[in-house]
Amino acid sequence: MSGSGRYPVLDLEAFLVGSWSLRRAILSTEYERLGEFTGTAWFTPSGGVLTYQEQGTLRFGGYQGTAFRRLRYHVTAPGRAEVYFDYGDFFHDLDLREGRCETNHPCRDDLYRGEFDVLDVDTWWQCWRVSGPTKNHLLRTEFRRGGRGERGT
Numbered sequence: 001m002s003g004s005g006r007y008p009v010l011d012l013e014a015f016l017v018g019s020w021s022l023r024r025a026i027l028s029t030e031y032e033r034l035g036e037f038t039g040t041a042w043f044t045p046s047g048g049v050l051t052y053q054e055q056g057t058l059r060f061g062g063y064q065g066t067a068f069r070r071l072r073y074h075v076t077a078p079g080r081a082e083v084y085f086d087y088g089d090f091f092h093d094l095d096l097r098e099g100r101c102e103t104n105h106p107c108r109d110d111l112y113r114g115e116f117d118v119l120d121v122d123t124w125w126q127c128w129r130v131s132g133p134t135k136n137h138l139l140r141t142e143f144r145r146g147g148r149g150e151r152g153t
Contacts, residue, residue: 006099007118009079015096015121016043016050016073024141026060029129034137035060037067041143048075110135121145 009015019042026035039056050073058067070086079097084090092103096118105112110132118124122145130137 007120007124008099009096009118012073012075012079012081012094012096013045013050015118016052017045018042018145020143020145022054022056022141022143024139027138027140029131029136029138031138035063037141039067043073049073050075050081107132107135109133 019040022037022039022041024037025033026037028034035058037056037058039054041052041054043050043052045051052071052073053068054070055066055068058065071091072084072086073081073094074084075081079095081094082090083092083094092105092112092114093101094103094116095101096116099118101114101116103114103116105114107130110130113129113131115127115129116124117126123143125140125142127141128139130139
């Protein structure tokens with residue numbers, strides 16, 4: 001998914017705030033489709049923190065149902081943030097000043113390696129490669145400005 005045409009983000013809040021439609025593919029390390037998540041995400045600003053929320057439908061194996069997630073983006077400098085889980089633990093650094101970022105997150109014995117790429121003012125993606133004794137898969141998510149629905153609760 002990475003490639004040419006990266007879009008530098010110098011004002012992270014101005015770029016992210018608002019709603020986004022998202023489509024996430026859950027793939028094996030051999031790129032076999034295991035599942036998907038489709039829904040809406042939105043970023044809401046408050047005092048230097050962007051609250052990220054996503055809500056949609058998860059299809060994984062025989063399961064299909066509603067899923068959601070919440071993260072907190074603490075803006076630290078132009079184009080940069082520290083990302084935290086909603087319960088307070090640190091997740092990863094984010095630096096989109098060049099329109100691309102690579103980061104890591106150790107999760108017990110597994111390692112999440114993340115790549116972010118901003119294609120233009122209305123499109124960005126992320127890919128998490130998860131490897132370790134308990135998890136081995138890829139999570140590829142594309143975001144497009146203008147989510148389909150209103151904010152969830």
